[in-house]
Amino acid sequence: MMSTAYKTHLPSGPSALRNVLTLAAALLAVALFVQAWIVVQARPQDLVTGAHGMADIISRAMPPAFDQFKPTLMPVLETIDLAIFGTVFGVLLAFPLSILAARNVTPGKPFYYGARAIIGITRAVPDLVWALLFVTAVGLGPFPGALALAVHSVGMLGMLFAEVIEDMDMGPVEALTLTGAGRLQVFANAVVPGVMPSLLGIALYRFDENLRSSLVLGFVGAGGIGFELLTAMNLFQYPTVAFLLIVTFVLVACAERISAYLRSLVA
Amino acid sequence: MSATFGTTGAAAFDSNAARQPQASTRQVSRGVALASGVKLAVRDLTMRYPNGHVALQDMNLSVQAGELVVVLGSNGSGKSTFMKCVVGLNRPSAGSVEVAGRDLSSLSGKALREARLPLALISQHANLVRRRSVLANVCCGSLGRHRTLATAFGRMPRDEVAPALDHLAEVGLAQLAGQRAGTLSGGQAQRVAVARALAQNPQVLLADEPVASLDPEAADEVMRLLRRLASEDGLAVVCVLHQPDLALRYADRLLGLRRGHTILDRAATAVSNREIADLYMADA
Numbered sequence: 001m002m003s004t005a006y007k008t009h010l011p012s013g014p015s016a017l018r019n020v021l022t023l024a025a026a027l028l029a030v031a032l033f034v035q036a037w038i039v040v041q042a043r044p045q046d047l048v049t050g051a052h053g054m055a056d057i058i059s060r061a062m063p064p065a066f067d068q069f070k071p072t073l074m075p076v077l078e079t080i081d082l083a084i085f086g087t088v089f090g091v092l093l094a095f096p097l098s099i100l101a102a103r104n105v106t107p108g109k110p111f112y113y114g115a116r117a118i119i120g121i122t123r124a125v126p127d128l129v130w131a132l133l134f135v136t137a138v139g140l141g142p143f144p145g146a147l148a149l150a151v152h153s154v155g156m157l158g159m160l161f162a163e164v165i166e167d168m169d170m171g172p173v174e175a176l177t178l179t180g181a182g183r184l185q186v187f188a189n190a191v192v193p194g195v196m197p198s199l200l201g202i203a204l205y206r207f208d209e210n211l212r213s214s215l216v217l218g219f220v221g222a223g224g225i226g227f228e229l230l231t232a233m234n235l236f237q238y239p240t241v242a243f244l245l246i247v248t249f250v251l252v253a254c255a256e257r258i259s260a261y262l263r264s265l266v267a
Numbered sequence: 268m269s270a271t272f273g274t275t276g277a278a279a280f281d282s283n284a285a286r287q288p289q290a291s292t293r294q295v296s297r298g299v300a301l302a303s304g305v306k307l308a309v310r311d312l313t314m315r316y317p318n319g320h321v322a323l324q325d326m327n328l329s330v331q332a333g334e335l336v337v338v339l340g341s342n343g344s345g346k347s348t349f350m351k352c353v354v355g356l357n358r359p360s361a362g363s364v365e366v367a368g369r370d371l372s373s374l375s376g377k378a379l380r381e382a383r384l385p386l387a388l389i390s391q392h393a394n395l396v397r398r399r400s401v402l403a404n405v406c407c408g409s410l411g412r413h414r415t416l417a418t419a420f421g422r423m424p425r426d427e428v429a430p431a432l433d434h435l436a437e438v439g440l441a442q443l444a445g446q447r448a449g450t451l452s453g454g455q456a457q458r459v460a461v462a463r464a465l466a467q468n469p470q471v472l473l474a475d476e477p478v479a480s481l482d483p484e485a486a487d488e489v490m491r492l493l494r495r496l497a498s499e500d501g502l503a504v505v506c507v508l509h510q511p512d513l514a515l516r517y518a519d520r521l522l523g524l525r526r527g528h529t530i531l532d533r534a535a536t537a538v539s540n541r542e543i544a545d546l547y548m549a550d551a
Contacts, residue, residue: 178354179463180383188421
């Protein structure tokens with residue numbers, strides 16, 4: 001019989017052992033979740049008892065202070081500019097760094113490890129911490145926020161750019177090398193056109209991310225809508241808070257749509 | 268330009284006619300050296316890998332201008348190692364590889380790059396830059412002659428555009444010059460790769476399984492083109508193939524490899540199907 005013939009070729013692994021391992025993995029996953037529940041001191045009942053307080057804040061925030069539209073324009077621009085500055089500088093620094101950090105095009109191992117170290121450090125420290133450091137160094141305002149976004153973007157973009165370059169099709173690179181083209185010529189004519197659409201897509205996505213981050217950076221004095229939001233909350237101006245949250249939502253949604261559209265164009 | 272690609276049916280193709288050299292205006296305009304003489308000379312080539320495996324043993328081959336030599340052999344017979352040694356990707360353990368009179372086997376770096384200029388390679392995959400135009404891809408073949416700052420920033424040499432269009436016309440794709448390379452079919456892409464190789468103004472053209480990923484019709488077109496480049500433009504063409512029928516139809520000479528040894532080196536017309544079958548069965 002055909003079915004019998006197939007069965008004789010099926011792997012006859014130790015199914016009992018596999019079942020035990022699956023059960024052990026499931027128990028481990030449950031144990032991990034339980035310890036997380038304990039460590040974060042999760043109390044769902046507090047959500048029920050706190051609902052009254054939240055309802056109170058929401059009722060005091062209504063109606064949102066739409067009259068704050070004009071004074072909010074400048075912080076909105078500041079927030080957008082923070083993201084633009086951070087992204088542009090991030091791309092400018094991350095691109096050369098990613099070339100050194102990509103195994104297939106790096107000029108040498110010292111460059112590779114050096115670039116990877118810089119990327120690792122700038123990526124490991126969150127942008128909020130970078131903002132705190134830059135606020136201490138250059139004072140309050142949007143500039144430390146922009147610097148924080150730029151430095152953190154170097155790490156994030158550097159790593160993603162390097163991965164794209166490492167994954168690229170090396171066929172054209174080899175083909176051009178064999179025509180007698182030099183390293184720079186090969187890089188400009190085969191590597192860059194091959195990876196540029198992916199890099200642009202990542203950069204646009206980073207802009208989207210930086211816009212969200214710039215909202216939070218305001219909380220540590222780095223300007224933008226975040227700073228306005230913090231001020232309004234500290235002064236219990238809940239209608240202003242509600243309006244700023246609406247502005248934030250619109251801003252992020254618009255940036256998301258524009259970024260997605262531009263990414264689709266370069267894909 | 269007279270290059271056209273008409274009916275490509277294998278049955279309709281006259282293999283003897285395919286090997287007849289014909290006069291061409293391309294040979295003058297491209298400045299390709301048509302003088303007869305050995306363009307590629309491989310002498311006592313031996314390649315022993317660090318693990319002790321001998322991939323090639325005392326291989327000898329000389330290819331004249333205008334000659335198309337097809338290398339046949341089963342997997343592991345040494346064909347790829349041979350190609351890598353010729354282009355300088357592998358440094359042979361012994362022997363020499365002379366291209367247009369210059370020994371490549373002991374060169375490296377810039378000297379190798381310059382000595383390799385008369386040598387062009389077409390691979391199994393066209394390896395085009397997919398997002399660039401067909402014309403830009405062809406122009407890339409001339410980069411070795413234009414080591415300028417502008418070309419290092421992705422600008423193509425202006426005076427190479429007209430020759431590149433000629434090369435595209437020669438492979439029958441001038442009408443696709445402005446099209447993105449990524450939109451081409453496999454056969455078209457491979458012909459653009461040939462045009463890019465021609466932009467190098469080579470004297471020796473190596474083709475490493477150029478039709479392996481093509482359908483029979485496209486494969487026939489590419490082989491017909493290689494045949495013509497040898498016959499009309501005077502290139503010395505060495506082609507690695509896995510299709511004995513194409514080899515018999517288009518080659519002037521067949522070279523058979525088995526376990527790194529040359530066991531067949533004869534005019535294609537003097538090789539029987541039986542001998543080719545033996546070549547592949549020997550390692551089975």
